Amino acid sequence: MKLSLVVPCYNEEGNVELFYEECVKAFAKTDIDYEFVFVNDGSRDKTAEKLKKLYTEKTESRITVVSFSRNFGKESAIYAGIKNSSGDYVSLIDADLQQRPEVVIEMMNILENEPEYDCVAAYQGVRKEGSVMTGFKSGFYKLINKLSEVELHADASDFRTFSRTVADAILEIGEYHRFSKGIFSWIGFNTKYIPYEVQERNSGETKWSFTKLVRYAFEGISAFSTKPLKLATYLGMLTAFAAIVYLIVVIVQRIWFNVAVSGYATIVALILLLGGIQLFCIGIIGSYLAKTYIQSKHRPIFVAKEILKPKEKFNKA
């Protein structure tokens, strides 16, 4: 069984070496033939040097190092990693040792023994975040599952192992704004979800801030749903209906009850409310338009500065 470990690395100088050692240790107990595909996503620290060192010194392992010309983001790194992998199976795993290589072995066992599955995805059995964050995330999944045509498993991460067929399907999707969770769900295939225990980050810090997560959530929704575009129609119908009702009330008051209808405050409030709704809807349309615009330029998903390829091919049959 030939396995490619695709490892996106952004500022992971304190982790890549230990990650390598831990993988070698874990896989030594198995007969899995594996390779590393490190993607240096434009790191600003010494990650590039560390990866190069691994590449030149650890000649006993098959190592590929793809170096980006700048930081393109984890999604692009995953794409580049899969593209440069050659195993029959591909595993996406973080470089910070939050995800243990032992779980990859567990995933491989499932793929081997339960051929009905094409993909095994791990989800955090117990979330180690604050309750606000957990609440926010579960709210997001409820919303995206309601809005989009794809079904997302609430806690599933990018930590997964899949067959070459699945890898090829992912590469087929050439969209620029990539939201892997949605892509995995969209391509279909039989996926088994297994719980795993997320570890503490070995060194460095997470690249996710709260605002980045909120932006990511919007990206996810707009990548897999066009329902927000219809919001303007629904709000328009609603306000038009309310306006007609209000108009009738005003006419009745004027004709039958002779009420002098005054409405300076009402008018100001309504103008502001409607202006707000209109701008909000234009903003939504704008964000979709922006994506269409970028996609229409057919820019590459990543730009590689250098690709270090392993000298030898997979050896064991």
Ligand code: UDP
């Ligand atoms: N990563 C990347 N490019 C980025 C941000 C992150 O390749 O722009 C990599 C990072 O090096 C790590 C993985 O993606 O291997 C997950 O990132 P992180 O640990 O920050 O996320 P978390 O585990 O906190 O969700």
Ligand code: MG
């Ligand atoms: Mg991490």
